Amino acid sequence: MxxxxxxxxxxxxxxxxxxxxxxxxxxxxxxxxxxxxxxxxxxxxxxxxxxxxxxxxxxxxxxxxxxxxxxxxxxxxxxxxxxxxxxxxxxxxxxxxxxxxxxxxxxxxxxxxxxxxxxxxxxxxxxxxxxxxxxxxxxxxxxxxxxxxxxxxxxxxxxxxxxxxxxxxxxxxxxxxxxxxxxxxxxxxxxxxxxxxxxxxxxxxxxxxxxxxxxxxxxxxxxxxxxxxxxxxxxxxxxxxxxxxxxxxxxxxxxxxxxxxxxxxxxxxxxxxxxxxxxxxxxxxxxxxVFYDFIYKNVKINYDGIEKITNFAAQYKEELIDNNVCFNAYISEIGNLEGFFAHHEYDAKGATYSDDESNFPKIGQKANFKLDNSINYVNGLIKN
Missing domain, CATH: 3.40.630.10 (Zn peptidases)
Structure with missing residues (x-):
């Protein structure tokens, strides 16, 4: 059969x-x-x-x-x-x-x-x-x-x-x-x-x-x-x-x-x-x-004038908008993330994080950001 x-x-x-x-x-x-x-x-x-x-x-x-x-x-x-x-x-x-x-x-x-x-x-x-x-x-x-x-x-x-x-x-x-x-x-x-x-x-x-x-x-x-x-x-x-x-x-x-x-x-x-x-x-x-929808590894952030390398994760929220289920990615965790996996994983290789508000990710914000001011991420994914 x-x-x-x-x-x-x-x-x-x-x-x-x-x-x-x-x-x-x-x-x-x-x-x-x-x-x-x-x-x-x-x-x-x-x-x-x-x-x-x-x-x-x-x-x-x-x-x-x-x-x-x-x-x-x-x-x-x-x-x-x-x-x-x-x-x-x-x-x-x-x-x-x-x-x-x-x-x-x-x-x-x-x-x-x-x-x-x-x-x-x-x-x-x-x-x-x-x-x-x-x-x-x-x-x-x-x-x-x-x-x-x-x-x-x-x-x-x-x-x-x-x-x-x-x-x-x-x-x-x-x-x-x-x-x-x-x-x-x-x-x-x-x-x-x-x-x-x-x-x-x-x-x-x-x-x-x-x-x-x-x-x-x-x-x-x-x-x-x-x-x-x-x-x-x-x-x-x-x-x-x-x-x-x-x-x-x-x-x-x-x-x-x-x-x-x-x-x-x-x-x-x-x-x-x-x-x-x-x-x-x-x-x-x-x-x-053990899974996030997105993990970003080896990201350089500037927090209160101190630069460091960290990892962060984002998770989709399924939100009903105009009778359509939209998958909107929000930052959900920042730190080591050892033992966790991702459905989409990116290695920033030390690239510097920035978004429209700051130089470091914050839990709960939408996953829209840039790396080295040149690689643009929109809703968690690289925008071509």
Whole structure:
């Protein structure tokens, strides 16, 4: 099975980039609603519709949800690619529909998606509301979980560009976690089932991302939805879609998420998840916060009349401006930066820093500056 070709065939062409809203996905949902698979299950804080989509007739129940955080849209794109695949004439798709019943909430937080915020319209992180259930979106997710009674939950997220695979200097393009179900982080049957699925995904995806797959931190927090659903007896798998080199639109990462979904369900069909694969899972390197978007090394600065050589880093902020997500670079750290990596790195080789206000960088200012008064950096990048 050529996974990359499969994605090329079923990639949903109407959505791309980072800013994916309810307005973008409703036409796709309506188009895919061929046999009453689509249901309006409720409303968000700002009265936007929240939909579920159910397809398949198999005994194994799979519950998937995306955009719990409104500004995490990569897995939403991949989920629609997967739904397109399920509607194909592929023998594998037909096999999946016989073995599984899929229930997806493609956009749990449509207000956050519109505002391009992590939280919902009440400024609540839905992934910290699984116990108190203070928000309508949290209640809808829990009600759907309880009525569907899934065997497996797929908790689909994005992660920031700051994450790398351990200290290898490779960005964590995909990261997975079988969340803990108790403080002791013990492994029961449900958690082991999730672990086995992740190990199966990793075994195949390392062929495409040989160094780019990480394992997310499993600190227990019962307020997080994955930990809650794991504790309630459903094997839960966290997906974190991260950075692939030069892919800030996350279109390459989208492909890898799609491939991971296909591989995970194929592993069920091949009975590949019944083996205890804990050691394989634990061998997946852990995520670490080791990346900046930009690092500038060996820069000469003049601070209060004293010249010295230093390094500094800049990080993109994703800012919604006129319905477009703009990546604006701001200086975020100054100093040694030992142990950190960058998606873009420059060696100034002792060139002198200057900007419109001073002769040294300041944390929080935009990354617009010059080196030796001749090399111009705008929004973090050299301006040709």
């Amino acid at each position: 050529d996974l990359e070709q499969l994605h090329h065939l079923y990639k949903e062409p109407s959505i791309s980039g980072r800013y994916i809203t309810l307005k973008d996905i409703e036409p796709i949902l309506n188009r895919l609603n061929k046999n009453s698979e689509l249901n309006n299950i409720g409303k968000s804080v700002q009265d936007r519709a929240i939909y579920s989509y159910q397809i398949g007739s198999g005994k194994i129940k799979i519950f998937l949800w995306s955009q719990m955080h409104g500004n995490e849209s990569t897995t939403t794109k991949a989920l629609f690619d997967f739904l397109n695949f399920l509607h194909s004439d592929s023998d594998i798709a037909k096999q999946f529909l016989k073995k599984f019943t899929f229930l997806a909430i493609p956009m749990l937080n449509p207000d956050g998606a519109f505002l391009y915020t992590r939280a919902n319209a009440n400024d609540v992180d839905l992934n910290r509301d699984s116990q108190n259930l203070t928000q309508p979106e949290s209640k809808l997710l829990r009600n759907t979980f309880e009525s569907f009674q899934p065997d497996y939950c797929y908790n689909l997220h994005d992660q920031r560009t700051i994450f790398g695979v351990d200290t290898t200097g490779v960005p964590a393009t995909l990261s997975f976690l079988a969340p803990a179900y108790n403080e002791a982080r013990e492994i029961n049957e449900n958690r082991l089932n999730a672990i086995n699925v992740i190990a199966s995904i990793n075994k195949e995806l390392i062929k495409y991302l040989p160094d780019g797959i990480g394992r997310f931190d499993d600190s227990f927090n019962i307020n997080c939805i994955g930990d809650t659903f794991q504790s309630l007896g459903a094997a839960t798998i966290l997906f974190e879609a991260g950075h692939f080199p030069d892919d800030y639109a996350r279109e390459q990462t989208r492909k890898f998420v799609f491939m991971s979904l296909i591989v995970s369900f194929q592993s069920f069909c091949e009975n590949d998840i019944v083996i205890n694969r804990l050691s394989e899972y634990l061998n997946i390197p852990q995520n670490k916060v």
